[in-house]
Amino acid sequence: MVRPGWLASLWHWLIAGVLALLIVASSGWAVLALWYRLPGPTVLRYGVAGLWIIAALACCMGLFLKGWPARALLGYLAMYLVLGIWWWTIQPATERDWAPDVAHIVSGTQEDDNRVTVKNVRNFQWRTPQDFDERWETRHYDLDQLRSVDLLVSYWMGPAIAHTLVSFGFDDGRYLTFSVEIRKERGEAFSTLGGFFKEYEVSIIAADERDIVRVRTNTRSEDVYLYRVQMPKPVMQDLFRAYLDEAHQLQREPRYYNTLTSNCTTLVYAMMKRIVPGLPFDYRLLLSGYLPEYVHSVGALAPGVPFAELKAKGHINAQALKTNGADGFSARIREGIPGTDTPSYDADN
Structure with missing residues (x-):
């Protein structure tokens, strides 16, 4: 008992x-x-x-x-x-001794005729990660001339973790790339673990591809893949505006970056979900290295092309190294990538 x-x-x-x-x-x-x-x-x-x-x-x-x-x-x-x-x-701030490459958050204003003035566009000339010429520019874009949206994914620590960039192409051949990044202070380095503990604020950078893509392919030796996204023109325009709206919000109310819940992929998904209601959530939004597979699974990459082929042909490092920072960089890195010879939207509709 x-x-x-x-x-x-x-x-x-x-x-x-x-x-x-x-x-x-x-x-x-x-x-x-x-x-x-x-x-x-x-x-x-x-x-x-x-x-x-x-x-x-x-x-x-x-x-x-x-x-x-x-x-x-x-x-x-x-x-x-x-x-x-x-x-x-411990609250986020807008004023610190920021690292030069994230010293400014992009801002933009739109006129009534769909023309947009974008300020603080980064266009650095990189020689090494520590040696570069700083240049911040003001540029003008006509959203009626938007031609394409491309997804760029940059890998630096295995297949599951990557940095996500979204690049908008215009009829005149120019590209503007948006990137959600940690806003490092001068001398700080990125820590995946630190990103869970209010180590960095969030910033949104708009940059020339010869800066923000080439620094990853040519200077940091990261593996970068490019995919053409299928998207109606009104949605493309709304996404462009959403980046600027999000940047304005960060300037008014700074937020902390979080490695899992508030990063370069989850914030893009949040913007897209506001534009396209019902967009399904998926674990690949958290494991950002698998984001292209998710986009392919919802039918938003080049139609009729298997994902394995898109990935194999989308690896742009060889072309980026060959072209370096010369004129025509954006066109050269897209050579041979399925779908990049046509607009993101269906021109017949």
Whole structure:
């Protein structure tokens, strides 16, 4: 016969074990948050993170000691409340010592006749990632002359993670590329893990392809793929405007980048969903390296061409290296890519 006291003891140990696991898991997030966002020297971050670990372990031990579980749990909740208040006080900003390549967020104004003036278009001349000539320009575009939308995907750390760019082509042969990027401070480098902990604000960059594409293919040696997207002209125009609207919103209300939920792919999806209601969500929107497959699955890439062929022919690095920064860069990198010899929209409709 099982004694009731034994059952009560087992139940207590099971509950204490579950709570201890929750403390350990939540402390993992807490320690990383303190490490990435606590101001001050490295030794201070080590010290505070170490104190948190010691206090959390003490709370875990208290869960198993007679007379201490409630105090241990309340103590840990109090610690987390203080952490949460501190975390809430960390707010994004528009004014910092930004890195030169993200010093400006694009802005634009539209006239009544569909003509748009775009300010702060980046057109850097890159020699190395650290050696470049800065140039920010004001350009004028006629949205009635939009011809194409291309998806560019740049890989630097395996097949699942990539950076997404969207490039708009016009009848006169010009291209303007939009990119949702982290807004690094001067001297900062990107950290995937840091992107979960309010390490960077979000920025929207508009740039010439000889800048924003070539820096990835020729300077950073990333693998870049280009795909022609099928899209009605009114939707193309709305997407162009959506980028400018999103940029204006970021200038008024800055936001933090998040590696998983607020990145170069999820923000584009959010803009497209406002334009095309009912656009399905898919895990490939989170694993951005697989985004082209998602776009192909909803029928928005070159029709009738298998995805494997689109990917093989869409790898533009060889042409980009051959052309470098010469005139005709945009036309050369599109040679042989299915669909790029025709507009994104159906010209017959």
